[in-house]
Amino acid sequence: EADIYQTPRYLVIGTGKKITLECSQTMGHDKMYWYQQDPGMELHLIHYSYGVNSTEKGDLSSESTVSRIRTEHFPLTLESARPSHTSQYLCASTLGDEQYFGPGTRLTVT
Amino acid sequence: QKEVEQDPGPLSVPEGAIVSLNCTYSNSAFQYFMWYRQYSRKGPELLMYTYSSGNKEDGRFTAQVDKSSKYISLFIRDSQPSDSATYLCAMKTSYDKVIFGPGTSLSVIP
Numbered sequence: 001e002a003d004i005y006q007t008p009r010y011l012v013i014g015t016g017k018k019i020t021l022e023c024s025q026t027m028g029h030d031k032m033y034w035y036q037q038d039p040g041m042e043l044h045l046i047h048y049s050y051g052v053n054s055t056e057k058g059d060l061s062s063e064s065t066v067s068r069i070r071t072e073h074f075p076l077t078l079e080s081a082r083p084s085h086t087s088q089y090l091c092a093s094t095l096g097d098e099q100y101f102g103p104g105t106r107l108t109v110t
Numbered sequence: 111q112k113e114v115e116q117d118p119g120p121l122s123v124p125e126g127a128i129v130s131l132n133c134t135y136s137n138s139a140f141q142y143f144m145w146y147r148q149y150s151r152k153g154p155e156l157l158m159y160t161y162s163s164g165n166k167e168d169g170r171f172t173a174q175v176d177k178s179s180k181y182i183s184l185f186i187r188d189s190q191p192s193d194s195a196t197y198l199c200a201m202k203t204s205y206d207k208v209i210f211g212p213g214t215s216l217s218v219i220p
Contacts, residue, residue, distance in 0.1 A: 033207075042212035043154075043198070058207075090153050097142040097161070099200070099208050101153035 003027065004102035006091050012108045013081055021076045021105045023091030031094040032074040036060060036087050037104075043090065049074055081109040113137050116199055116211030125220050129186040133199035133211045136180065140201040140209075143175050145184045148196045148213065157197075158184065189218045 004025045013019055025032065034047040035058075045058030049068040063085070064078050074093075078085055086109050091102040116133045123129055131145075142161045146154035158173040160166045166173045172185040182201070186193055199211040 040196075040215075043210045045207065048207065088151070092153075094208075097202060097204075098144065098156060098159050100156060101146075104151070104153045106151065 004091060004093055004100055006089075006102040006105050008105060009103060010106050010108075012110060014110055015080075015082055017081050017109075019078050019081055019107070021089055021091075021107070023074045023076070023102060024072050025074075025093045025102075026072060027093070027095060028071060029093035029095055030071065032068070033092040033094075033099070034058070034064075034066060034074070034076050035090040035092065036062065037090055038087050047076065081107075083109050085109050111136060113209050114199065114201060114211040116214055118212055118214060120215040120217060122217045122219060123189055125189060125191060125218055127189050127218070129184075129189050129193070129216060129218075131184040131186075131197050131199075131214050131216070133182050133201075134180055135182075135201060135209075137201075137203070137209075138177075138180065139203045141204055142202050143173070143182050144200040144208070145171075145173055146198040146200060146210075147193075148198060150195075154198055191218050191220050193218050 007022045030051045032049050035043045044060035046062040047066040049055045090104045114135045145158040148154040163177045170187045174183040194217045196213040196215050198213040202208045
């Protein structure tokens with residue numbers, strides 16, 4: 001079982017602010033992912049990484065960016081938050097073919 | 111047509127009932143199949159993982175895969191109110207990203 005940590009768990013922020021959502025895992029997994037999920041809706045893949053210095057955009061267009069400088073760390077950044085960014089952001093990593101999720105960050109942009 | 115189809119429900123059953131949750135898929139290259147449980151405002155939790163046709167049992171949960179019909183199921187025996195959640199099926203090929211179904215919302219009524 002993977003240990004995946006996300007901070008903050010909840011964030012309320014004003015329009016135009018720059019924010020970084022943190023995700024880290026302690027198991028040395030190469031593959032990491034960011035999903036966006038609105039309440040009661042399906043998961044949408046927005047970014048993924050297959051290793052250090054590797055990042056790709058997912059299936060859903062997103063104004064966020066990611067970086068992967070260390071294996072264990074995969075932060076997501078919004079340069080200028082907007083109300084349309086209000087959502088839950090879920091980080092995941094893969095051990096073999098099994099994908100494990102963090103607890104999520106619930107972001108509200110006012 | 112989406113790669114993975116899942117009836118979103120909601121599904122409401124009495125406590126103690128047997129629950130059957132199902133997904134169909136179109137990509138015959140999928141080899142790995144997973145079921146996740148997601149409580150409201152939480153990250154998805156991996157319940158079952160299988161890579162072969164047939165049944166896999168874990169406690170009250172049984173995952174069933176029929177590759178010839180491109181159909182997977184999750185059975186929950188003796189359902190409990192604590193089983194009330196959204197259940198997501200997920201699958202992947204040997205080299206690609208995980209594809210999630212939209213989830214089925216389940217309520218187990220005491």
